Amino acid sequence: MLCDHDSNGIVHMELPVSSPFHPPQRTLMGPGPSDVSPRVLAASARPTIGHLDPLFVGLMDDVKRLLQFAFQTKNELTIPLSAPGSAGMEAAFVNLLEPGDKAIVCQNGVFGGRMKENVERCGCTAVMVQDRWGDPVDPEKVAEAISAHPDAKVLAFVHSETSTGVRSDARLLCGMAQSAGMLSIVDAVTSLAGIELPVDDWGADVVYSGTQKCLSSLPGISPITFSPAAVEVIATRRHKVQSWFLDMNLIMGYWGEGAKRAYHHTAPVNAVYALHESLLMLEEEGLGASFTRHRNNHLKLVEGLSRLGLDLAVSEPWRLPQLNAVVIPEGKDDAKIRRRLLEDFNLEVGAGLGELAGRQWRIGLMGSSSNQVNISRCLTAFESVLAS
Numbered sequence: 001m002l003c004d005h006d007s008n009g010i011v012h013m014e015l016p017v018s019s020p021f022h023p024p025q026r027t028l029m030g031p032g033p034s035d036v037s038p039r040v041l042a043a044s045a046r047p048t049i050g051h052l053d054p055l056f057v058g059l060m061d062d063v064k065r066l067l068q069f070a071f072q073t074k075n076e077l078t079i080p081l082s083a084p085g086s087a088g089m090e091a092a093f094v095n096l097l098e099p100g101d102k103a104i105v106c107q108n109g110v111f112g113g114r115m116k117e118n119v120e121r122c123g124c125t126a127v128m129v130q131d132r133w134g135d136p137v138d139p140e141k142v143a144e145a146i147s148a149h150p151d152a153k154v155l156a157f158v159h160s161e162t163s164t165g166v167r168s169d170a171r172l173l174c175g176m177a178q179s180a181g182m183l184s185i186v187d188a189v190t191s192l193a194g195i196e197l198p199v200d201d202w203g204a205d206v207v208y209s210g211t212q213k214c215l216s217s218l219p220g221i222s223p224i225t226f227s228p229a230a231v232e233v234i235a236t237r238r239h240k241v242q243s244w245f246l247d248m249n250l251i252m253g254y255w256g257e258g259a260k261r262a263y264h265h266t267a268p269v270n271a272v273y274a275l276h277e278s279l280l281m282l283e284e285e286g287l288g289a290s291f292t293r294h295r296n297n298h299l300k301l302v303e304g305l306s307r308l309g310l311d312l313a314v315s316e317p318w319r320l321p322q323l324n325a326v327v328i329p330e331g332k333d334d335a336k337i338r339r340r341l342l343e344d345f346n347l348e349v350g351a352g353l354g355e356l357a358g359r360q361w362r363i364g365l366m367g368s369s370s371n372q373v374n375i376s377r378c379l380t381a382f383e384s385v386l387a388s
């Protein structure tokens with residue numbers, strides 16, 4: 001790189017010339033982000049106002065109300081964290097656990113492994129309940145872990161394992177935690193707005209999600225909800241939460257009910273506009289209608305895939321309608337096919353994660369991406385690429 005000083009002493013460097021970025025219009029049918037509708041994109045382009053502006057504070061209240069609706073909960077502490085789904089996961093663990101605590105963690109895919117990491121980084125012990133990737137969490141193994149470790153504080157599991165396309169029985173698992181006097185942590189990043197997620201009905205304690213999956217909003221925000229029991233545990237901790245940014249005791253001063261709305265961090269104002277708009281769209285459609293749409297489109301996709309000779313990897317009762325794990329046929333080049341789908345058809349589908357890499361594709365039908373046009377586009381693209 002050449003450097004020059006001009007007569008004012010300002011350094012001039014020869015840099016490549018940059019220009020505005022104009023991405024193509026892709027069809028997003030991977031594990032997230034999903035297609036963001038023009039209506040949500042337009043909301044995000046409205047004028048930025050201050051994160052403590054009274055009008056923004058009013059919007060915050062409405063976002064909280066709409067999140068309570070989406071999570072089907074009366075939990076007062078139901079807010080959007082200013083960071084992606086992974087931060088929701090981290091917030092759940094760092095706030096509930098204190099050094100020396102024990103947590104039972106169910107793993108049947110990639111994200112359960114991240115839960116283990118979080119537990120250990122809190123200075124706690126993770127008791128692992130392992131299931132084959134592609135199977136749901138086995139409640140019998142969980143019952144054994146609970147009776148072997150009645151002193152565990154938390155039972156954590158992933159409701160919708162996006163890495164495998166598997167749903168687990170959250171109602172049963174939350175009930176088991178409750179009976180054992182443990183708090184439940186539920187990863188619902190891919191669940192929210194796509195399949196049933198009745199937080200209060202399940203008696204779940206901490207449930208977190210993301211905005212870029214079935215809500216089809218901008219990536220980068222994590223809706224999260226805490227039961228009164230979880231709030232009590234957080235308020236009476238002996239140690240400070242190890243993360244300053246994710247300490248709910250501090251965040252409540254900004255997002256909390258009747259709080260002074262004191263400055264904690266600058267909320268991603270325009271991303272909150274987008275989230276609000278996507279929640280309004282969900283309310284207009286209705287939760288039940290959204291679940292039905294996801295289910296029906298899943299069935300149409302599966303039918304079309306089977307006509308192409310493509311099978312799903314997960315047994316029928318545990319399939320996620322919003323994330324379809326497809327077995328890659330013998331002799332087909334995974335990376336080459338996904339590259340052609342992207343380059344020739346502007347279609348993004350997901351690769352297999354972890355031990356499923358090269359063995360499965362993950363076709364998402366999340367939120368705005370779950371529609372008939374996308375299904376047809378996807379089937380046409382696969383038919384053409386597989387034939388060549």
Ligand SMILES: *Cc1c(COP(=O)(O)O)cnc(C)c1O
Nearest residue numbers: 084085086111160162189190210
């Ligand atoms: C996507 C996802 C996450 C992580 O969310 P990010 O927004 O990518 O941080 C966590 N858990 C599950 C089940 C997911 O699908």
